[in-house]
Every structure is written in C-alpha cells, then in structure tokens.
Amino acid sequence: MAAPTAVAGRNRGASRAEAMARMRARVRLPLVAAPAGGLVGVLGSYLYWTLSPIRVEGVPITGRLADFGVGGVRTWSLLLALAALVYGALVLRSRSRSTTQGQALARLGIGLAVLPGLWALTLVLFLEAEVARLGPGPWVTMAGGVLVWLGARSLLSAPPAPAATSWARRSLAVDLVLVAAAELVAYGVFLLGIRINDPGEFLGFFIALTALAATLSTLGVFKGLAGPFARSEGFAIALLAVLLLLFPFTQEGNTFWIQVTAQAGLFVLAALGLNIVVGFAGLLDLGYVAFYGIGAYTAALTGNALLTNVNFHLPFLLVVLLVAPMVAAIFGVLLGTPTLRLRGDYLAIVTLGFGEIVRITLNNLDPLTRGPNGISSIPDPVVFGWSIGTGFTLAGYAISGNSVYFYLLLALIALTLAVIYRLNDSRIGRAWIAVREDEVAAAAMGINTTVVKLLAFAAGAWFAGMAGAVNAHLLTQVSPDSYTFPFSVLILAMVVLGGLGNPPGVVLGAIILTFLPEKLRAFSDIRFLVFGFALILIMRFRPEGLLPSARRRRELRATDEMAAAESQQLIDIRSAT
Amino acid sequence: MDELVQQLANGVTKGSYYALIALGYTMVYGIIQLINFAHGEVFMLGAFIGLWTFNLGVSAFGWGGTSLVALVVVLLMATLLTPLIGVSLERFAYRPLRHAPRLAPLITALGASFALQQLVAVFYSRGQLAFPDLFPNSSFQLFGATIQVLWVFMVGLALLLTLTLTAFIRATRLGKAMRATAEDPDTARLMGINVDMIIALTFIIGSALAGIGGVLAGMYLGQINFFMGFIAGLKAFTAAVLGGIGNIGGAVLGAFLLGILETFGAAYLGGQWQDVFAFGVLILVLVFRPTGLLGERVAG
Numbered sequence: 001m002a003a004p005t006a007v008a009g010r011n012r013g014a015s016r017a018e019a020m021a022r023m024r025a026r027v028r029l030p031l032v033a034a035p036a037g038g039l040v041g042v043l044g045s046y047l048y049w050t051l052s053p054i055r056v057e058g059v060p061i062t063g064r065l066a067d068f069g070v071g072g073v074r075t076w077s078l079l080l081a082l083a084a085l086v087y088g089a090l091v092l093r094s095r096s097r098s099t100t101q102g103q104a105l106a107r108l109g110i111g112l113a114v115l116p117g118l119w120a121l122t123l124v125l126f127l128e129a130e131v132a133r134l135g136p137g138p139w140v141t142m143a144g145g146v147l148v149w150l151g152a153r154s155l156l157s158a159p160p161a162p163a164a165t166s167w168a169r170r171s172l173a174v175d176l177v178l179v180a181a182a183e184l185v186a187y188g189v190f191l192l193g194i195r196i197n198d199p200g201e202f203l204g205f206f207i208a209l210t211a212l213a214a215t216l217s218t219l220g221v222f223k224g225l226a227g228p229f230a231r232s233e234g235f236a237i238a239l240l241a242v243l244l245l246l247f248p249f250t251q252e253g254n255t256f257w258i259q260v261t262a263q264a265g266l267f268v269l270a271a272l273g274l275n276i277v278v279g280f281a282g283l284l285d286l287g288y289v290a291f292y293g294i295g296a297y298t299a300a301l302t303g304n305a306l307l308t309n310v311n312f313h314l315p316f317l318l319v320v321l322l323v324a325p326m327v328a329a330i331f332g333v334l335l336g337t338p339t340l341r342l343r344g345d346y347l348a349i350v351t352l353g354f355g356e357i358v359r360i361t362l363n364n365l366d367p368l369t370r371g372p373n374g375i376s377s378i379p380d381p382v383v384f385g386w387s388i389g390t391g392f393t394l395a396g397y398a399i400s401g402n403s404v405y406f407y408l409l410l411a412l413i414a415l416t417l418a419v420i421y422r423l424n425d426s427r428i429g430r431a432w433i434a435v436r437e438d439e440v441a442a443a444a445m446g447i448n449t450t451v452v453k454l455l456a457f458a459a460g461a462w463f464a465g466m467a468g469a470v471n472a473h474l475l476t477q478v479s480p481d482s483y484t485f486p487f488s489v490l491i492l493a494m495v496v497l498g499g500l501g502n503p504p505g506v507v508l509g510a511i512i513l514t515f516l517p518e519k520l521r522a523f524s525d526i527r528f529l530v531f532g533f534a535l536i537l538i539m540r541f542r543p544e545g546l547l548p549s550a551r552r553r554r555e556l557r558a559t560d561e562m563a564a565a566e567s568q569q570l571i572d573i574r575s576a577t
Numbered sequence: 578m579d580e581l582v583q584q585l586a587n588g589v590t591k592g593s594y595y596a597l598i599a600l601g602y603t604m605v606y607g608i609i610q611l612i613n614f615a616h617g618e619v620f621m622l623g624a625f626i627g628l629w630t631f632n633l634g635v636s637a638f639g640w641g642g643t644s645l646v647a648l649v650v651v652l653l654m655a656t657l658l659t660p661l662i663g664v665s666l667e668r669f670a671y672r673p674l675r676h677a678p679r680l681a682p683l684i685t686a687l688g689a690s691f692a693l694q695q696l697v698a699v700f701y702s703r704g705q706l707a708f709p710d711l712f713p714n715s716s717f718q719l720f721g722a723t724i725q726v727l728w729v730f731m732v733g734l735a736l737l738l739t740l741t742l743t744a745f746i747r748a749t750r751l752g753k754a755m756r757a758t759a760e761d762p763d764t765a766r767l768m769g770i771n772v773d774m775i776i777a778l779t780f781i782i783g784s785a786l787a788g789i790g791g792v793l794a795g796m797y798l799g800q801i802n803f804f805m806g807f808i809a810g811l812k813a814f815t816a817a818v819l820g821g822i823g824n825i826g827g828a829v830l831g832a833f834l835l836g837i838l839e840t841f842g843a844a845y846l847g848g849q850w851q852d853v854f855a856f857g858v859l860i861l862v863l864v865f866r867p868t869g870l871l872g873e874r875v876a877g
Contacts, residue, residue, distance in 0.1 A: 284683050338864040345612050346863055348683055349814055353856030356811070364849045485807065489691055496684060529695035535688025536670055539681050 028153035031092055034105050037147025038085025041112050044141030045078035049116075051133050073204035077115050077141050080208045083215070084108040084148045091155075102155025104218040109152055111211020113145025115204055122203060164220025166227030175228040179236045182225055187243045191250055193515070194257045202519045244410055248403035258402045262474060264514035265409030266467050271494040271510040272416050272503060273463030278492065279501035279549075280424065281456035282436030283340075284348040286488055287355025291461040293362060293483030294331050295324040295468025297369060299378075300478045306377035309367060316381030320412075320469045328465025329458040331358075336457040340450055355488060362480040374479025381473050405474055412470070413507075416463055420503055423459065432456055486528060493531050496538055499545030508547055579721035584840045586719075590728040590797060592836025593735035594620075597790030598813030599820075599828040600742065601663075601783025607823035608759045608779050611671060614686040617810015618693035619662055619784045623655040623791025624708065624801040625697055630654040631709050648711040655788035662693070663784025664777055672773070690807070697803040705802050708795035731793045738786060739829050746825070755779065759823070808852060812839075815859040821869025830870065 049072075087108065091101045116138035123134070169175060189209065196202045216222060229236050248258050270292055277285045302314040302323065314323060339350045362369045369375070380389025380401060388408065389401035423429050431452045434442040443449050472478050490513065498509025517527050538545065598620045605613045630651045634640040640647045670689050674682045712727040746752035757765040758775045766772050794809065795801045816835045820827025835855060842854035862869065 278680070282678075282680060284680060286687070339860065342863055342867060345610075345679065345683060346818070346867070349612060349811070349818075350860055350863060353811060353815070353859050356808075357853050357856050360849065360853050364847075486691075489687065492684070492687070500680075526695070526699055529692060529699050532688045532690070532692025532695055536685050536692065539677075539685040539688070540670075540673055543677065543681055 025156060027150065028156065029147070029150040031088075031097075031151050031154045033151030033154075034109070034148045035085050035088035035092060035151075037109060037112075037144045037149075037151060038081050038083075038088050039144070040147055041081025041084060041141050041144030042078060044116070044137050044139075044144050045074045045081055047137035047140055048135030049074060049137040051135050072198065073115075073119055073201045074137070076201070076204035076208035077112065080108060080112045080115060080211055081141065081144060083212065084112055084144075087215075088148065088151065097155055097158045098161035099155055099158050100161035100218060100220075102152045102158060104215045105152035105155070106149050107211055107214045107218060109145050109148030109150075111145070111207055111214075112148060113142050115145075115207040115211075116141045118207065119200055119203055123200060164223040166230070167224040168227065169231060172232075175232050176235055178225065178228040179232055180239060182229075183236065183239050183243060193519070194251075196519075199520050206516070206519075241414075245407070248399065248406060249397070255400055255402045258400070258406055260514065260518050262402060262405045262409055264511050265406065265413060266471050266474070267491065267494060267510040267514050268413055268507050269409065269416060269467035269470075270464050270491050271498070271506045272413070272420060273460045273467070274491050275460075275495050275501065275503065275506045276420065276423070276432075276463070277456050277460035278495055279506070280429065280432040280436065281453055282432075283453060283456060284345070285351045285457070285460065286348050286485075286492070287335075287351035287353070287358070288460070288464060288491055289483045289485070289487040290351075290355045290358035291328040291332060291464035292468040292471070292487070293358060293478075293480075294328045294461075295465030296472040296478045296483070297362065297375070297468075298324040298327045298465070299469035299472040300375040301368070303378050303381070303473060305375050305379070307370070307373075308375045309370060316383055316473070320381075320466060324469035325462040325465040328461040328468070332458045332461030333454060336454045340453040340457065352485070352488075355485060359480050359483055362483070369480070372480060374477055374482075376477035376479075378472055378476045378478070405470070409470060412466060416466075417503060428452065428455055489528075489531065489535075493535055496535060497545055499547040499549060502545070502547055502549035505545050505547030505549070509545065512546075580844075582720045583722035584844050585837060586722055586724050586728060588837030588840035589833055590731055590836070591840060592816075592833035593731040594790040594794045594797065595809070595813050595816050595836055596735050596739065596829045596832035597786045597793070598809060599816040599832045600739065600825060601787045602810075602814050603817040603820075603822055603825060603828040604779050604783050606817070608755065608776060609671070609675070609762075611682050612686065612814065613666075613671075613783075614683070614810070615666055615670075615689040615693055616783065616787060617806035617808075617813065618690050619659050619666075619806070620787040620791045620794070620809055620813075621697065621801070621803065621806030622662055622693065623659045623788030624795040624805065625701060625791075625803075626655045626658050626788065627651045627792040627795055628706060628708055628801060629701075631711070644711070647709075651711060652789060652792055655792045656785045659784040659788030659791075660781040663780040663787075667777055667780040672776075690810075694803050694806065701803070703803065705800045708799055708801050710799075711796055727796060731797060734789070734793070735829070738789065739825070742782065742786075743825060751775075751778065812855050815855055815862075817869075818859060818867075819862050819869055821871040824869065824871050827869055827871035834870075 084105065088105060091097060091105060094101075120134055120138045167178075193202070193205060193209075196205055247261065251258055270288070273291075274285065274288050277283050277288070299319050301308065301310045302312055302319050303316070304313050335351070335354050339347055342350070363372055365371075380387045382388070386392075388404045391398060391400045391404055393399065424432075431442065431447045432455075434445065434447055435449050435452050439449055442452075475482075494509040494513045495506050496509070497513065498507065499505025513531075520527075598616065601616050601619070602613065605611060605616070631640065631647060634647055634650065666689055670685050671682055674685055712730060714725075714727075716723050716725045718724070746755055754765065754770045754775050755778070757768065757770055758772050762772050765775075791801075791806075794805070798805075812835060813832065816832035817828045818831070819835055820829070820831025822828075835858065838858060839851055839855050843851040846854065
C-alpha cells in the first residue's frame with residue numbers, strides 16, 4: 001500500500017480503460033448495415049419461430065409460430081424490424097447525420113436483438129420448452145438486430161444534434177391535434193396491451209414498445225410534445241378524463257381488467273403519497289405499508305364487516321376522505337416526531353422497524369384485529385343508501401360494481417393530484433425541496449426542518465391511509481399478511497421507476513408495475529427477484545426514472561450538460577456582480 | 578433465580594450471532610457511511626452456504642451427525658464464500674454510486690437485499706430447511722440453568738473473533754489504513770492509501786463475520802429460511818446503533834445487550850412481542866441517545 005504502487009495501479013487502470021474504449025469504438029459496420037439489418041429482421045420475423053406448436057399448460061402459444069407468416073410475438077418483431085429498416089434508410093439518405101440519429105437507431109437494433117432472445121430464453125427457462133424446438137426465426141431476427149446496432153455505431157463519430165427542445169407553437173389547431181394524437185396513441189397502446197393474453201407475445205409487445213419509446217425519446221419527440229401539452233393543458237386533461245371514463249366500456253362486460261385497473265388505481269394513490277415523502281422531501285420511508293395497513297384496518301373496523309369484533313359504523317365517504325387518512329397521518333406524526341430529527345439514513349431503518357411493529361401488532365391485538373385471521377366479509381361501501389358494488393344503469397348501459405370502484409379511484413386520484421400539485425407549488429413544497437437538497441442550508445434560511453419533514457411524512461401517510469381504506473372494501477377483507485415489507489418495496493420501486501418527485505412519472509411507474517406482473521403471471525415466481533435487480537439497475541443507469549422531473553434529473557446527473565450550463569450561468573452572475 | 582440465569586444465557590447466546598452481524602454493519606457504516614441493507618442477506622447466505630456444504634459433504638464423504646471435521650469445513654466455507662458476495666455487492670452496487678446523492682445507494686442496498694433474498698428463494702428453496710446439529714448436543718448445569726455446550730462455543734467464538742478484529746485494526750498496517758480511511762478518505766488517499774482496496778477489505782471482513790454468524794445461527798435455531806436475514810439484519814443494526822455506530826466494542830456490547838433485553842422481553846411480555854420489543858429499543862435509543870451507549874466513533 002505504499003504510495004508508488006497505488007499510483008502505478010491507477011495509471012495502469014486508466015490506460016486499460018482507454019484501451020477498452022478504443023476497442024469498443026472499433027466495433028462498428030458501415031451505416032448501410034442498419035437498413036440491411038432491418039431487412040434481415042423482417043425476414044427473420046416471417047421465418048418459422050418454432051418447429052411445432054408449443055403448449056404452455058395445455059394451451060398453445062398464440063400466433064401460428066410454426067409456419068411462414070406473422071402473428072403472435074412475430075408481429076412485434078416485424079414492427080421493430082420495419083421501423084429499423086425505414087428509419088435506417090432515412091438516415092442513410094439524409095445529409096446531416098448526427099450521433100443522436102445513431103443512438104436512436106442503436107436502440108431499435110438493441111430492441112430487435114433482445115426481443116427474440118428474451119422470448120426464447122423465457123420459453124426455455126420458465127415454460128420448459130426445448131431449444132431444439134425453436135425455429136430459425138428468432139436467431140435470424142436477433143442477427144438482424146445486431147447488424148442494425150453495429151451499423152448505427154458508425155455514427156458514433158458524427159457531430160451531435162442540437163439538444164431537443166419543446167416544439168414551438170404553430171397554431172392552436174396543430175397543438176390540439178398533437179395532444180389528441182399523443183393521448184389516443186397512448187390509450188390505444190394500453191388497450192392493445194390488455195388484449196394480449198399470451199405471456200410470450202406480451203413480452204414481445206412490451207419490448208417493442210420500450211424500444212420504440214426509447215427511440216422516440218432519443219429523437220426528442222417527448223420533449224417536443226411537452227410544448228403543446230403545456231399550452232393546451234385544459235384540453236389535454238379533459239380528453240384524458242373522457243378516455244379514462246370510457247375505459248370500462250372498452251372491456252365488453254369482461255370485468256377482470258377493470259378490476260386490475262382499479263388495483264392499479266390503489267397503487268397509484270399509494271405511490272403518489274410515498275412520492276411526497278421520498279421524492280419531494282427526500283426521506284426514505286421503508287415502512288410505508290404500515291400506513292396503508294392502518295388505513296385498511298380503520299375502514300374495515302368502521303365498515304360494517306360481518307366478521308369483526310367491533311360494531312361501530314361510519315359512513316364510507318367520511319371514512320375514506322377523512323377518518324382513515326387522518327388515523328394514518330396521526331400515526332405518521334407519532335412515528336415522525338421523535339425520529340425525524342435524526343439523520344436521513346437512520347430514518348430508513350426506523351421506518352422499517354415501525355412497519356414490522358405495526359404488522360406484528362395487527363397480528364397479536366386479537367380483541368381489535370382478530371389476529372392472523374384478519375377482518376373479512378367487508379361489504380361494498382354504501383353511499384347515500386346506494387351500495388356501490390351493485391353498479392348502476394346509465395342510458396341502457398349496465399355499469400358494474402367494479403367499474404364504480406374504478407371511477408371512485410379515478411376521482412380520488414384526480415383529487416390527490418390536484419392537492420399534490422398545489423402543495424408542491426406552495427411554500428411547503430419549496431421547503432420540502434430545500435430540505436431534500438441541503439438540510440443545513442434550509443435550516444439556515446429559517447425553515448423549521450423538523451416541522452417540514454413531519455408534514456411530508458403526515459401527507460404521505462394521509463394518502464396511504466386513503467388508498468388502504470378503499471383497498472379494504474375492494475378486497476372485502478384485511479389481514480396482517482397483506483401488509484408486509486415487500487409491499488413497501490413494491491411501492492418504492494414504482495416511485496423510483498417512474499421518476500422520483502414527478503407525479504406523472506409515479507403514475508406511469510405504478511401502472512407499469514401493476515400490469516406487468518399481471519400480464520406475466522407465468523413468471524410470477526421471479527417477480528420480486530426482478531424488482532430487486534430493477535432497483536439496482538435503475539439507480540445505476542437511470543436514477544432519475546422513466547419520466548424524471550427536471551430538477552431531479554439535474555440533481556442526479558451532476559455531469560449533465562444542463563447542470564454544467566446552469567453552474568456556468570451562476571459563475572457568470574457571480575463574476576458580474 | 579434459575580429462570581433468570583436461563584434467560585440470561587439464552588440472551589447472551591443470541592447476542593453472539595447478532596454481534597457477528599453487527600460488526601459488519603458498524604465497520605461499513607464507519608468507513609463509507611452507508612447502511613448496507615444487504616448485510617443481513619450475507620448472514621442468511623452464510624447459513625445457506627453452510628447447509629449446502631454440509632449436504633455436499635454428506636453425499637461426497639458420508640458425513641453424518643456431529644463431527645468436528647464437518648463443523649470446521651462448514652465454517653471455513655462460509656468464511657471463504659460470503660466475502661465474495663460482499664465484495665461483489667461493493668464493486669457492482671455501491672462503488673459506482675459512491676458520489677451520488679445519499680438516497681441512491683440506500684435504494685440500491687435495499688434492491689440488493691431483496692434480490693439476494695429472492696435468488697435464494699427462487700433457485701434454492703422457499704421453505705424452512707432443517708440445519709444439521711454439527712455440534713455435540715450436550716449440556717451442563719450452571720446456577721440451576723441448563724446451558725448447552727454449543728452456546729458456550731458460540732459466545733466464545735464471537736468474542737474471539739471480536740478480539741482478533743480489534744487487534745487487527747489497532748496493530749497492523751492495514752488496520753491503520755482502515756482507521757485513516759474511516760477518518761478522512763481523501764486525506765488517506767493523499768497519504769498513499771488505496772482507499773478502494775481498504776473499502777473492499779472492510780466488506781470482506783464484515784461478510785466473513787456475518788457468514789460465520791449465519792452458520793452459528795443455523796445451528797442455534799435448528800432451521801433456516803431465505804427470509805431470516807431480514808429480521809436478523811435489522812436487529813444487528815439496532816445493536817450497532819445501541820452501542821454507537823462505527824464503534825466495534827459498542828457493536829458487540831449492543832448486540833449482547835439487545836439479545837438479553839429481547840429474551841427478557843419475550844419471557845415477560847410474551848414471545849409474539851419479541852420483535853416489537855427490539856424495534857422499540859431501536860426507536861428509543863435513536864430518540865434519547867442517537868450516538869449510542871459508547872458514543873459514535875470512526876473505526877477502532
């Protein structure tokens with residue numbers, strides 16, 4: 001450990017890293033390989049993917065895979081291959097090539113290579129098919145994807161494109177059309193995803209979707225769309241509301257996915273609450289499930305349940321809007337008052353301990369909670385004499401009880417979002433951010449950091465309590481086993497995946513992490529394993545999440561150009577004064 | 578009186594494996610100020626490596642029942658393999674984030690803990706597995722309490738390892754480098770200390786101790802599962818905080834104290850409240866004496 005060795009070690013490491021970088025840069029092909037790879041991918045999508053029909057638990061995998069043609073998972077690889085072919089040809093013909101185009105093309109290539117690979121892997125690993133029964137299709141498609149990627153790498157040395165900006169206003173009509181198109185496409189993709197039942201095909205659909213979204217993101221489409229959306233906010237929200245209200249009618253009487261969507265709504269509510277604590281105030285709460293459970297038990301105890309030791313009834317709307325959230329928030333304050341004075345990382349472990357304490361207490365406080373049995377047969381809530389589980393009839397359309405739950409959650413989420421945005425723009429919201437960024441500086445500015453953190457904690461608990469209360473009625477029962485540590489991690493994963501501190505991102509994260517496990521039930525064994533690795537990988541490669549808030553992105557990517565530009569600006573201001 | 582001594586003995590035994598986990602927590606926290614959530618899983622993996630080694634020994638060499646060879650080999654394998662896990666965690670999960678905001682490595686640590694648990698659950702077993710009695714199942718009477726020889730072995734081994742570790746940190750060159758890194762990594766680097774190597778070493782030592790703790794806990798509890806690291810890790814962390822985090826003597830003292838408090842709590846309040854009791858202690862300590870009993874200290 002003498003000085004010379006350490007220094008020599010570092011130099012050797014650096015030169016090795018350089019050599020690696022040089023070697024990596026050499027891995028490329030001429031650009032023409034990109035559209036050619038797309039063509040190979042198209043061919044591969046048409047070829048046989050399996051030699052004979054493969055059955056999973058007796059049900060054959062959809063989309064005739066054992067002949068020449070498209071269908072099933074092949075539709076999605078064909079889509080990606082066509083995108084690579086067309087876009088590759090466009091880039092080849094364009095005069096002003098840029099690295100950005102190369103990155104976009106590379107993403108299509110990676111998607112095209114990963115799709116058949118992952119499909120084959122899951123088929124072999126989890127559905128116990130044999131490699132020998134796979135046809136040439138997946139391998140040819142994979143080769144096409146690699147070709148596209150290699151071709152795209154020839155643009156590594158091209159000049160970078162100017163940074164993407166939001167699209168400027170052309171006219172009101174253009175803005176409205178763009179907003180409507182974006183929302184309709186997103187809605188259509190969502191409905192399409194729900195319709196795909198076969199796990200293999202869904203995997204293909206999901207990868208194709210991810211690759212296309214990543215490509216569009218690289219090309220600055222999403223950033224561009226931010227302009228029209230910001231300018232016609234009212235229209236965007238109104239259209240979204242209409243589309244969401246129409247959702248139950250798209251399911252043709254099949255209530256399963258309405259139920260799942262209602263469940264997603266619960267997760268959205270809980271994740272929005274946790275986002276206040278973790279995203280806004282920067283406090284890691286690992287016992288969040290405790291507040292959810294407290295809300296659920298409050299609703300169960302006051303909800304006229306059949307199997308309960310407490311016969312004390314309160315009106316549902318009062319419980320869900322006030323009592324359950326209030327009880328949860330009170331517990332939040334009780335836990336927070338002593339602990340929030342502590343350093344941030346102690347808080348994580350104390351909240352974790354608190355989550356366990358609540359679970360064990362629910363398990364053992366028999367007179368009140370009926371112990372491990374929990375409270376069951378909780379009836380559907382009754383609002384002004386109408387039991388919402390019975391649904392209603394509107395202009396000849398029967399609307400089922402599940403749809404009513406869905407609408408109820410939609411309303412609660414809208415309310416929550418409104419509150420959260422107002423909070424975030426308020427003095428308290430700014431104080432949260434100040435505390436998150438630098439507690440000492442915030443205290444020096446006169447912010448009472450303990451009170452501010454306590455408010456975040458209570459607000460987060462409030463929405464968890466609200467979600468828990470609806471959950472109790474939706475599932476008709478509560479038991480301590482439903483409120484365990486993995487649930488806290490799941491909600492945290494939703495917040496982190498979507499984008500810490502950005503409500504739309506959190507909503508997206510919650511929706512993805514509800515539907516994905518539901519769609520990939522065949523792999524439910526490894527679900528939590530994937531969550532664990534996903535948390536590590538997201539923190540490593542995209543700490544700001546899928547839809548980052550602008551501030552968070554800057555904070556987590558210190559080397560980001562924007563941050564550099566900003567600090568340069570600061571220096572300019574300082575030197576000028 | 579007999580009851581009291583019996584509970585005391587139980588508590589001290591429990592404290593011995595809490596101590597072995599707590600040492601790793603406290604060392605890692607002392608050196609990079611990270612709560613290594615995955616440390617409890619390293620402990621769990623130690624137990625599983627022990628079981629796996631034993632099963633291997635049974636099929637390859639016909640081990641059966643108690644045997645000194647089996648005990649030594651199992652302990653050795655746990656000591657040798659768990660550091661690999663600890664070092665890979667450090668290298669691939671924590672090191673890239675060393676300069677990121679504090680929330681990032683915490684979330685990563687949580688993800689790693691979850692991933693390790695699930696790796697065992699998915700690829701090894703989700704159930705309760707019986708852990709073999711590697712140690713002679715004999716006991717003796719002391720002040721009217723029944724004391725198993727295994728318990729004496731556990732406490733003795735834990736104390737011996739702690740003393741060795743203290744000597745290593747106080748007296749060797751590497752120990753000195755460790756103390757320097759804990760105090761000020763940048764200055765330590767300027768003094769020619771390979772800080773990355775020292776941090777990796779900390780993870781190696783911590784993981785090895787947790788691995789041994791895992792085997793001991795397996796023998797003491799008689800059964801292991803993939804979830805055991807979560808609660809044990811949490812309690813070991815409580816112990817480290819109780820003694821004063823970053824402080825090696827404190828971690829061991831805290832662990833024994835927590836073990837004793839917990840057994841008495843369970844005996845007089847009912848076993849189902851045992852965990853509540855431990856976490857209650859954690860919250861109380863953090864509220865009234867966040868620096869712990871012996872005070873916070875950087876390694877040593």
